[in-house]
Structure formats: C-alpha cells, structure tokens
Amino acid sequence: GENVEQHPSTLSVQEGDSAVIKCTYSDSASNYFPWYKQELGKRPQLIIDIRSNVGEKKDQRIAVTLNKTAKHFSLHITETQPEDSAVYFCAAGGYQKVTFGIGTKLQVIP
Amino acid sequence: ETGVTQTPRHLVMGMTNKKSLKCEQHLGHNAMYWYKQSAKKPLELMFVYSLEERVENNSVPSRFSPECPNSSHLFLHLHTLQPEDSALYLCASSQDWGGFNQPQHFGDGTRLSIL
Numbered sequence: 001g002e003n004v005e006q007h008p009s010t011l012s013v014q015e016g017d018s019a020v021i022k023c024t025y026s027d028s029a030s031n032y033f034p035w036y037k038q039e040l041g042k043r044p045q046l047i048i049d050i051r052s053n054v055g056e057k058k059d060q061r062i063a064v065t066l067n068k069t070a071k072h073f074s075l076h077i078t079e080t081q082p083e084d085s086a087v088y089f090c091a092a093g094g095y096q097k098v099t100f101g102i103g104t105k106l107q108v109i110p
Numbered sequence: 111e112t113g114v115t116q117t118p119r120h121l122v123m124g125m126t127n128k129k130s131l132k133c134e135q136h137l138g139h140n141a142m143y144w145y146k147q148s149a150k151k152p153l154e155l156m157f158v159y160s161l162e163e164r165v166e167n168n169s170v171p172s173r174f175s176p177e178c179p180n181s182s183h184l185f186l187h188l189h190t191l192q193p194e195d196s197a198l199y200l201c202a203s204s205q206d207w208g209g210f211n212q213p214q215h216f217g218d219g220t221r222l223s224i225l
Binding site: 004031032034036042043044045046049051089091093094095096097098099100101102103 | 114150151152153155200208209210211212213214215216217218219
C-alpha cells in the first residue's frame with residue numbers, strides 16, 4: 001500500500017547550522033505535500049506546503065523542494081534556532097488518501 | 111476562542127466504559143477529521159466529514175463511532191475500547207473538502223488511556 005518514508009528519525013544540529021529532512025512517497029496520484037511541526041505536548045502546526053506543480057517553495061528560513069520524478073520532497077531549515085527543536089512530519093496527499101511520515105525529532109543544540 | 115478546540119485534554123477509562131471526545135472549530139471550515147497518533151507510528155486518519163457528511167472511513171473498528179451534528183462540531187464516541195487504543199486523538203479541520211490537498215488545522219488532542 002501507500003507509504004511515506006521519512007529520514008532521519010532523529011537529527012541533532014548546532015544552533016546556526018542547517019537541517020534537512022527527507023520524505024519519499026509511492027503514490028503517483030499524490031499532489032499535495034505539507035510539513036507539520038509538533039512541539040512536545042502541543043498540536044501539529046503546518047509550517048510549509050508544496051503542490052505538485054511547483055518544484056520549490058521558500059518562507060524565510062524554511063524551504064521545501066519536490067522532485068516528482070523521484071517521488072521525494074525535502075524540508076530545509078537554515079540558521080537553526082533552539083525554538084526549532086520539535087518533531088517534524090511530512091505528508092503526501094491526493095484526492096483519495098493522505099499518508100504521513102513517521103516524524104523526525106530535531107534537536108538544536110545552543 | 112479561535113482555532114480548533116478539543117475536550118477533554120486527558121481521559122482515562124476502563125474497557126467497558128462509554129465516553130465521548132469533542133472537537134469544535136471556530137474557523138468557518140467545512141471539513142473535519144479525526145486522527146490517531148501513537149508513539150513511533152505515523153499519524154493515522156480515522157474519519158473525514160465534509161458539511162456534516164462522512165466522506166472517509168478508514169477501516170476503523172466499530173468501537174469508535176463518529177458524529178458530526180454541524181460543520182463546527184465533531185464527536186468521537188468510544189465504547190468497549192482495548193488497551194491498544196490508548197493514544198493521542200487529534201481533531202483537525204480544513205476550509206473545504208476536495209480530497210487531501212488542503213492545509214489542516216489541528217487541535218491539541220485528547221490523550222486517551224485505557225486501563
């Protein structure tokens with residue numbers, strides 16, 4: 001069945017460095033790819049999303065890239081700050097279904 | 111109050127109890143969702159409602175029974191649950207329903223523990 005693989009499961013970076021999280025999907029009908037940030041004990045919050053007709057999208061320190069041919073998309077966080085520490089999970093959505101990645105726990109070390 | 115509100119935040123119940131989870135959204139959205147979030151597992155979609163009609167039922171056991179009386183309220187009725195049902199139950203909403211291709215706004219969730 002449809003699945004979304006997300007890597008790495010944990011990521012530690014020094015404050016100021018960049019962080020990259022990658023997801024690979026299998027359903028070619030997927031056309032919407034959001035990224036959510038979930039801090040400990042809090043609700044998931046959408047931080048950026050991309051649709052299949054776009055290859056890259058940027059919002060300040062956050063960017064997402066999509067390679068439709070390879071069926072993978074990535075989250076890039078630059079100039080990381082301690083408040084970026086959280087679990088990040090991706091999703092691949094289409095008309096009939098949505099599948100989520102298992103999540104990446106990002107720790108930014110001051 | 112704005113956003114998506116879920117009550118209760120925490121719930122402990124025995125396997126023979128009946129309880130209900132409540133979700134309310136103040137965003138004027140037309141679609142609402144129930145998800146199950148378990149440790150070390152991806153988020154699992156349970157139910158989707160669009161304008162009070164169920165549009166998706168992801169092979170969820172009948173001990174979970176959803177209800178959507180209007181586009182702002184969503185309930186999840188629980189009956190005879192199993193220990194493996196212990197998890198965080200998240201409610202979400204989106205502007206409209208046209209498939210899973212819209213941003214979703216989540217509530218804080220109900221942490222459910224089955225004794």
